[in-house]
Amino acid sequence: LELDTDLRRALHREEFLLYYQPIISLATGRINGFEALLRWSHPQKGLISPGEFIPAAEETGLIIPIGLWVLKEACQQLKAWQNQALFKHPIKMSVNLSVKQFSQVNLIQNIDKIILQTQLNSSYLKLEITESAIMENPESATELLQQLRDREIQLSIDDFGTGYSSLSYLHRFPLHNLKIDRSFIHRISETRQNLEIIQAIITLAHHLNMTITAEGVETAEQLSLLRSLGCEEGQGYYFARPLEPNAAQALLLDNP
Ligand code: G
Ligand code: G
Numbered sequence: 493l494e495l496d497t498d499l500r501r502a503l504h505r506e507e508f509l510l511y512y513q514p515i516i517s518l519a520t521g522r523i524n525g526f527e528a529l530l531r532w533s534h535p536q537k538g539l540i541s542p543g544e545f546i547p548a549a550e551e552t553g554l555i556i557p558i559g560l561w562v563l564k565e566a567c568q569q570l571k572a573w574q575n576q577a578l579f580k581h582p583i584k585m586s587v588n589l590s591v592k593q594f595s596q597v598n599l600i601q602n603i604d605k606i607i608l609q610t611q612l613n614s615s616y617l618k619l620e621i622t623e624s625a626i627m628e629n630p631e632s633a634t635e636l637l638q639q640l641r642d643r644e645i646q647l648s649i650d651d652f653g654t655g656y657s658s659l660s661y662l663h664r665f666p667l668h669n670l671k672i673d674r675s676f677i678h679r680i681s682e683t684r685q686n687l688e689i690i691q692a693i694i695t696l697a698h699h700l701n702m703t704i705t706a707e708g709v710e711t712a713e714q715l716s717l718l719r720s721l722g723c724e725e726g727q728g729y730y731f732a733r734p735l736e737p738n739a740a741q742a743l744l745l746d747n748p
């Protein structure tokens with residue numbers, strides 16, 4: 493498999509990089525954190541999105557070393573920003589974990605090692621896990637989530653509504669935050685029903701002591717509807733696209 497060889501080489505040659513998309517508090521307009529988003533700077537093909545290579549990386553198992561690189565790089569970046577004292581308001585760093593990463597045997601040990609190496613306080617790290625990763629093995633997922641929570645690592649359920657949509661299962665898992673998938677936000681003002689579905693998700697999550705992040709916010713109208721529904725955070729092109737580290741850092745300088 494050519495892509496497999498390419499991905500291995502990319503790791504060795506340090507061709508991966510991270511972009512950072514801000515996550516905004518809807519109440520204050522401040523940056524609450526960033527989501528780290530992987531990019532591959534291919535010597536011939538230019539910048540490649542994870543959608544094009546993560547499925548192959550999952551299949552070959554390369555997602556494990558790539559994912560550990562992402563985690564370390566993201567923790568290092570936040571630590572560097574903290575060391576520069578660029579901001580007063582605490583910022584969190586969100587990192588995506590795929591199904592395979594979430595079920596790797598040494599996940600906790602690997603995370604502990606990265607936290608130790610980077611010296612980032614683990615309460616600033618947020619992990620984004622999909623419903624499918626959790627539902628693949630709910631019992632072991634619950635245990636793993638609890639171990640992460642014991643370390644004060646923040647836990648988000650990503651792309652909510654696209655997987656099992658298991659509203660009835662949510663209470664079983666020790667999660668802090670729910671990210672509503674952008675397909676719901678996209679349709680928010682289309683029908684009364686869409687709005688009511690989002691309202692129901694938000695109400696339930698609040699009952700379970702989870703905060704809500706709306707993904708894919710692209711318009712002022714979506715923003716104001718989400719605010720009126722009590723959604724805490726938003727992420728999307730309306731605020732900012734995923735940014736290069738320098739551009740993300742420049743935004744932080746303006747973060748009151
Ligand atoms: O950034 P972009 O829209 O191209 O991302 C496409 C998909 O790739 C998204 O579903 C996102 O969650 C996923 N993704 C981005 N970065 C990472 C990463 O570092 N690890 C994993 N597992 N998935 C990622
Ligand atoms: O699956 P996940 O939520 O991690 O995917 C994040 C991806 O969503 C990023 O790759 C990013 O490029 C994309 N994204 C971020 N904001 C927007 C937006 O406002 N609109 C759309 N269509 N995609 C977005």
Ligand code: MN
Binds near residue numbers: 651
């Ligand atoms: Mn995500």
Ligand code: NA
Binds near residue numbers: 651652674
């Ligand atoms: Na998502």
